[in-house]
Amino acid sequence: xxxxxxHYLEAMEPALNNIxxxxxxxxxxxxxxxxxxxxxxxxxxxxxEIAPAGELxxxxxxxxxxxxxxxxxxxIEEIGFVFQDPDNQIIMDDVMQEMVFGMENxxxxxLEMRKRVAELVHFFGMxxxxxxxxxxxxxGQKQLLNLLSVLLLKPKVLLLDEPxxxxxxxxxxxxxxxxxxxxxEMGMTTLLVEHRLExxxxxxxxxxxxxxxFVRYEGESRDIIEAIFQNNDxxxxxxxxxxxxxxxxxxxxxxxxxxxxxVKECRxxxxxxxxxxxxxxxAANDKNExxxxxxxxxxxxxxxxxxxxxxxxxxxxQGEFYTIVGGNGxxxxxxxxxxxxxxxxxxxxxxxxxKETSKLKGKALxxxxxxxxxxxxxxxxxxxIDKEMQEVVEQKKIDxxxxxxxxxxxxxEIEHIRHQHPYDCSGGEMQKAALACMLLGSPTILFIDEPTxxxxxxxxxxxxxxxxxxxxxGLTIVMVTHDIEFAAKYAERCAMMFDGAIMAEGTPTxxxxxxxxxxxxxxxxTSGSGxxxxxxxxxxxxxxxxxxxx
Amino acid sequence: xxxxxxSYHPFVQFFYYICVGTLAFYFKHPLFLGTACLLxxxxxxxxxxxxxxxxxxxxxxxxxxxxxxxxxxxxxxxTNILFYFRGKQVTLEATIYGITMALTIVIIxxxxxSFNLILNGNRFLYIFARILPRTAFLTMLSIRFVPLxxxxxxxxxxxxxxxxxxxxxGSIRNxxxxxxxRTQILLTxxxxxxxxxxxxxxxxxxxxxxxxxxxxxxxxxxxxxxxxALLALFSICIAGGALGYGKMIIYPKxxxxxxxPLDWVLFYAMLLLHSFxxxxxxxxxxxxxxxx
Numbered sequence: 001x002x003x004x005x006x007h008y009l010e011a012m013e014p015a016l017n018n019i020x021x022x023x024x025x026x027x028x029x030x031x032x033x034x035x036x037x038x039x040x041x042x043x044x045x046x047x048x049e050i051a052p053a054g055e056l057x058x059x060x061x062x063x064x065x066x067x068x069x070x071x072x073x074x075x076i077e078e079i080g081f082v083f084q085d086p087d088n089q090i091i092m093d094d095v096m097q098e099m100v101f102g103m104e105n106x107x108x109x110x111l112e113m114r115k116r117v118a119e120l121v122h123f124f125g126m127x128x129x130x131x132x133x134x135x136x137x138x139x140g141q142k143q144l145l146n147l148l149s150v151l152l153l154k155p156k157v158l159l160l161d162e163p164x165x166x167x168x169x170x171x172x173x174x175x176x177x178x179x180x181x182x183x184x185e186m187g188m189t190t191l192l193v194e195h196r197l198e199x200x201x202x203x204x205x206x207x208x209x210x211x212x213x214f215v216r217y218e219g220e221s222r223d224i225i226e227a228i229f230q231n232n233d234x235x236x237x238x239x240x241x242x243x244x245x246x247x248x249x250x251x252x253x254x255x256x257x258x259x260x261x262x263v264k265e266c267r268x269x270x271x272x273x274x275x276x277x278x279x280x281x282x283a284a285n286d287k288n289e290x291x292x293x294x295x296x297x298x299x300x301x302x303x304x305x306x307x308x309x310x311x312x313x314x315x316x317x318q319g320e321f322y323t324i325v326g327g328n329g330x331x332x333x334x335x336x337x338x339x340x341x342x343x344x345x346x347x348x349x350x351x352x353x354x355k356e357t358s359k360l361k362g363k364a365l366x367x368x369x370x371x372x373x374x375x376x377x378x379x380x381x382x383x384x385i386d387k388e389m390q391e392v393v394e395q396k397k398i399d400x401x402x403x404x405x406x407x408x409x410x411x412x413e414i415e416h417i418r419h420q421h422p423y424d425c426s427g428g429e430m431q432k433a434a435l436a437c438m439l440l441g442s443p444t445i446l447f448i449d450e451p452t453x454x455x456x457x458x459x460x461x462x463x464x465x466x467x468x469x470x471x472x473x474g475l476t477i478v479m480v481t482h483d484i485e486f487a488a489k490y491a492e493r494c495a496m497m498f499d500g501a502i503m504a505e506g507t508p509t510x511x512x513x514x515x516x517x518x519x520x521x522x523x524x525x526t527s528g529s530g531x532x533x534x535x536x537x538x539x540x541x542x543x544x545x546x547x548x549x550x
Numbered sequence: 551x552x553x554x555x556x557s558y559h560p561f562v563q564f565f566y567y568i569c570v571g572t573l574a575f576y577f578k579h580p581l582f583l584g585t586a587c588l589l590x591x592x593x594x595x596x597x598x599x600x601x602x603x604x605x606x607x608x609x610x611x612x613x614x615x616x617x618x619x620x621x622x623x624x625x626x627x628x629t630n631i632l633f634y635f636r637g638k639q640v641t642l643e644a645t646i647y648g649i650t651m652a653l654t655i656v657i658i659x660x661x662x663x664s665f666n667l668i669l670n671g672n673r674f675l676y677i678f679a680r681i682l683p684r685t686a687f688l689t690m691l692s693i694r695f696v697p698l699x700x701x702x703x704x705x706x707x708x709x710x711x712x713x714x715x716x717x718x719x720g721s722i723r724n725x726x727x728x729x730x731x732r733t734q735i736l737l738t739x740x741x742x743x744x745x746x747x748x749x750x751x752x753x754x755x756x757x758x759x760x761x762x763x764x765x766x767x768x769x770x771x772x773x774x775x776x777x778x779a780l781l782a783l784f785s786i787c788i789a790g791g792a793l794g795y796g797k798m799i800i801y802p803k804x805x806x807x808x809x810x811p812l813d814w815v816l817f818y819a820m821l822l823l824h825s826f827x828x829x830x831x832x833x834x835x836x837x838x839x840x841x842x
Contacts, residue, residue, distance in 0.1 A: 049752040076755040088743045089750035093694035094672055100764040102754035107762040135697035149754070342708045366714030377739050378706045379713070381731050395714060423742055 015041045017213040026187040030200050032239050033210035034458045035426045039193045047081045080155030084162040086142035090134045099149045116152050124148050138328050140171025157189045165454040168328045168482040195456045198241045198521050202261040222259045238457035242537040243525050266525035292316040297348035308334045310500035321477045323487040326497030332480045370438035371447045379434040380422040396441040408436040428459035448479040452486050464490050485520045489536045554834050555827040559773040560673040569784045574657040579798045583653035589824040590660035596831045597667045614652035621648030629803045647800050706735050783823040790816040
């Protein structure tokens, strides 16, 4: 790819600016950067069938020949593309049909199809799922299915657009392991756009950091980390894995070759540092009366399916930031639905200030509750955010609404999208806009479902800062998430959900320390050393000894 | 892996249903039809221990009684008069005709219950993909959308309820308005998302050339064997019927129930044809017992 620039139609600024990248055969390349930096545009330009409409300057070459000179069929076969959302890219209503969809279109013989399916299904270990319906699969399984159906065409290059952004940590790790295996065992050239980078830096041969349509950094993982820290680039630092950040900030003699990328490397480095530190515990705060309480809640969707919630008890106090973590299918989202009274449990009670939530109606409901769903698209009913906010003002009869609206827009830093259609905004912006609308009515309690899905590290930081502000103003927040790093950093009290019940509850430190999976990578790297008990980078930095004797 | 009748090729199964359906209309003989009806019940029982049939029993009984009772009162053709009802003759012929008609309809319904259990989803589409490939593909696409839309609508309802836009309370006008808003969100959202589905289709070469369907089923030796056997039995039945056997004369004067030798041949052919699933299942059961 050489001197590539790309303009979207009707756009003033180019989405991509003079980009030159060469990707070698067999490389595992990771592209990262904040939302809207052009990484997805870049990726889709490489796949001719879905290339966005616009003005393209420069040349794209594949195996020494310009992309436009290749015939369609070869390109479809040789360049595979996996999309972000696991649901949207599934076309057929049957796993088997879905797998062979691509091959059917290209008119392969039945022998060839059977051969490929047999081989790859076995490699993926998906034999048990062949007869299933896509709607019965978990997100992780869906994404593996998507990868598998692309691989059946035997591509030489694999392009993936944030494939793990909708998955929980365990499923995401599975997918990444699969990609690593494909790359190592078959030499598959892989080009991955991703936000979640903790593990990817260790796997990648080649990392590209983009911003505003430019390539900022390009090279091997360690070179890039070094370059970012040398420039002290605030916008890029959040992308560096936290264990490497720890090293860059605290190691005495920086050596490029020993920058730790994996937990293993970090542990061996920490071992060379003398354990001197003491960790202070965050003081848990006992306060206020309970605002929401669940008592012995049991719930099942139909009579014949197993209970999703079993003997679940939970108490949230006024002004608390409460987080619930747990894997896919542990019942987190169902729990949240029970909290907001959207489902009525078969047994047990869900009380909001001594009243059952499922019986709350009208004003008692919308003046107290706010619920930010996983997908904020479900919230908007009007074609601009402005109209949306006006409607809330009208419904709740808020005095001097206009002032309030402006104030909200300012706090959330979204004045620039006030007159846009919600669907035209980025995920992070849409989330903020929905939240702004809800908070106009100053609710008592805010429920959030997986807010960090698909957000880049920068927006995540912004979002967390906002939540913290709101929390300090006295808003009670109940959040469901699988992002442990996020929960560890900001929550006051955490609960771990497993098999339909709250298995453990406590401060983040109490809960996440020493776990294998449900913990942060910093904790995994430091447990057993002098830093035992630190969960987040910030904590590790704070409790780091000032003088490190070696 | 599926056993018994289900393990056969969809074409064989489909052909079996065509045969049974055709013969149900072809034979007009209470004994033939009664036997066929009994066999179809047994076939259904062999599929799932009669779970699906049980739900239909009340409906089937009510319907057949209605036909049997109403036909003689509405139709007064025939020579053997049983009694007079309000000055209208109620004939034996019409009663018998009612019974045969009821049996035919019951057989067809039983056939569809079984059809639903055996040729569901993929097998059904596989058969129709040959005849109407585009329709079959479109059906597949739409079936896929049903659970997806349902899931989305649930999410939307959750969010909008908290917003204070409810469809369970308030005036009818308001409720209708919120209901409409919800559908509107569902549509905009789904359209937005389906752009990606379209991309995904394009990325995997949809419409690039002639499609070669993947055939998940292969015609095996036993499929061919049964196909030929069914075809032979079916031809015997049709040929025999064309000669006037296997049919009873009802109007204007009731014929005899007596079986001529050729009637017996026809009867056994039909018996064998209809019992195809039973034979297959039975053989499998026996094999299990003896292999222990």
